[in-house]
Amino acid sequence: MANDVHALVGPYALDTLDRAEEQSFEEHLALCERCREELASLREAAASLAYGAPQAVPPPDLKVRILTQARAERPNVVPLRRRRSWTAPLAAAAAVAAVAAVVLGIWAASLQNSQDPFETVLSKPGSRLVSMGAAGGVAVAPDGTAVLAVAVPPAPADKTYEAWVIEAGKAKPAGLFSGRAGTSIVEIPRRVPSGSVVAVTLERKGGVRQPTSKPLAQSEKVTT
Amino acid sequence: MIGLVLQDLPAAGGRGRDLVHLSDEALLSLVASSDDDALAELYDRFGGVAYGLALRILHDEALAQDAVQEAFLSVWRTADRFLAERARASTWILTLVHRRAVDLVRREDRRRGEPLEAAPEPEARETVEEEATLGFQRRVVQEALRRLPPDQREAIELGYYGGLTQSQLAERLGQPLGTVKSRTFTGLARLRELLAQAGLEESFSN
Numbered sequence: 001m002a003n004d005v006h007a008l009v010g011p012y013a014l015d016t017l018d019r020a021e022e023q024s025f026e027e028h029l030a031l032c033e034r035c036r037e038e039l040a041s042l043r044e045a046a047a048s049l050a051y052g053a054p055q056a057v058p059p060p061d062l063k064v065r066i067l068t069q070a071r072a073e074r075p076n077v078v079p080l081r082r083r084r085s086w087t088a089p090l091a092a093a094a095a096v097a098a099v100a101a102v103v104l105g106i107w108a109a110s111l112q113n114s115q116d117p118f119e120t121v122l123s124k125p126g127s128r129l130v131s132m133g134a135a136g137g138v139a140v141a142p143d144g145t146a147v148l149a150v151a152v153p154p155a156p157a158d159k160t161y162e163a164w165v166i167e168a169g170k171a172k173p174a175g176l177f178s179g180r181a182g183t184s185i186v187e188i189p190r191r192v193p194s195g196s197v198v199a200v201t202l203e204r205k206g207g208v209r210q211p212t213s214k215p216l217a218q219s220e221k222v223t224t
Numbered sequence: 225m226i227g228l229v230l231q232d233l234p235a236a237g238g239r240g241r242d243l244v245h246l247s248d249e250a251l252l253s254l255v256a257s258s259d260d261d262a263l264a265e266l267y268d269r270f271g272g273v274a275y276g277l278a279l280r281i282l283h284d285e286a287l288a289q290d291a292v293q294e295a296f297l298s299v300w301r302t303a304d305r306f307l308a309e310r311a312r313a314s315t316w317i318l319t320l321v322h323r324r325a326v327d328l329v330r331r332e333d334r335r336r337g338e339p340l341e342a343a344p345e346p347e348a349r350e351t352v353e354e355e356a357t358l359g360f361q362r363r364v365v366q367e368a369l370r371r372l373p374p375d376q377r378e379a380i381e382l383g384y385y386g387g388l389t390q391s392q393l394a395e396r397l398g399q400p401l402g403t404v405k406s407r408t409f410t411g412l413a414r415l416r417e418l419l420a421q422a423g424l425e426e427s428f429s430n
Contacts, residue, residue: 007405007406007409008405008409009409010405010408010409010410010411010412010413011383011390011405011408011409013412014380014383014384014408014412015319015322015323015326015383015384016383016384016388016389016390016393016408017389017390018389018390018391021389021390036310040310040311041416042412042413042416043311043315043319044311044312044315044416045412045413045415045416045419046319046322046384046412047312047314047315047318047319047322048361048365048415048419049365049369049380049384049385049415050273050274050276050277050318050321050322051273051361051362051364051365052362052365052366052369052385053273053276053277053279053280053281053362053385054276054279054280054362055272055273055276055359055362056272056275056276056279056288057272057275058271058272058274058275058289058292059285059289062271062275062289062292062293063264063267063268063271065293066263066267066292066293066296066297067260067263067264067267069293069297070260070263070296070297070300071260073297073300073301187257189256189304189305206310207310
């Protein structure tokens with residue numbers, strides 16, 4: 001046990017490894033599904049210990065300081081605002097390229113509910129709308145920023161849709177979403193490079209690290 | 225549901241939106257899209273327990289505030305990575321708080337050249353209201369800790385609340401490193417069972 005690398009999951013979950021040991025255990029963790037499963041539940045237990053500390057009331061200005069600092073460094077993310085007009089982005093989209101009519105159809109329908117992230121990516125110079133067949137499409141900017149517009153019904157309660165960026169045969173998780181009547185707009189949290197493919201699968205709730213089923217929708221190869 | 229489907233969300237930006245009914249995970253999704261109201265709501269939910277934990281580890285109000293501030297700013301900056309973590313939002317946030325506090329206490333220890341003497345736990349000062357909510361959770365955790373074998377309890381408490389590394393624990397307890405590692409593992413696994421029996425996870429998930 002003492003020399004068993006798996007047993008380090010306990011000290012790691014409790015945050016009692018020094019940072020060098022921690023790094024080497026994380027290398028093991030990346031390869032060991034068993035340890036990742038174990039870690040998830042041990043971490044819950046370790047975090048519960050926080051409630052065992054004596055209750056203390058933080059000074060009121062701590063909240064103010066945190067929020068002020070957060071606002072000051074607000075990341076460059078598209079705010080969700082009521083769109084001003086939905087015709088301009090349509091025109092911009094039409095100019096992007098020859099776009100599958102079905103994609104535009106879905107997109108235009110979704111515009112009535114205001115879709116700034118999709119519009120924003122599409123309006124960047126050099127961005128492309130990559131078809132996912134009948135299901136929808138992906139707007140990809142030259143820097144790899146991407147937003148998915150896909151028409152999938154609400155997922156069953158115990159399931160979730162998961163987006164993937166597939167590059168050189170390797171699928172990387174790219175966000176979970178629940179689906180809805182109409183089109184779901186999903187910002188892809190990782191870069192979508194040229195030559196890659198974006199896909200969507202239905203997975204168990206909470207998501208998975210690798211797809212376990214055939215894609216429900218898959219894009220053409222992205223070229224930027 | 226963790227998923228972020230933008231058009232399902234209410235229009236953001238308005239002050240005083242009612243976020244109270246949203247799950248912690250839904251709030252984190254909003255934080256990932258730079259919604260500071262959601263960050264404020266998460267702070268209202270976890271700021272108190274976070275500060276209590278940081279104070280327990282650091283024994284210093286200014287340092288504890290630093291730890292909490294840095295942890296919540298980490299939440300702000302990295303909420304988009306939470307999706308991959310397969311954890312509850314509360315676990316993720318409290319893990320970040322613990323980590324920041326431990327980083328600070330270890331830095332202080334290095335500065336002083338030795339680990340802080342793990343101080344006895346201060347007397348609880350709970351108001352009636354806290355007694356009803358956090359007080360309950362605290363009693364369940366304390367009871368679970370009490371039911372651990374003493375050597376495991378010692379390793380867990382000194383490690384988690386004291387911020388000691390495994391090597392420091394081995395030195396402090398006068399035990400071989402392997403023994404300490406294995407006590408930490410079995411102790412934490414046992415604690416997990418005890419908490420599950422107490423149904424605590426349910427009461428924390430609200």
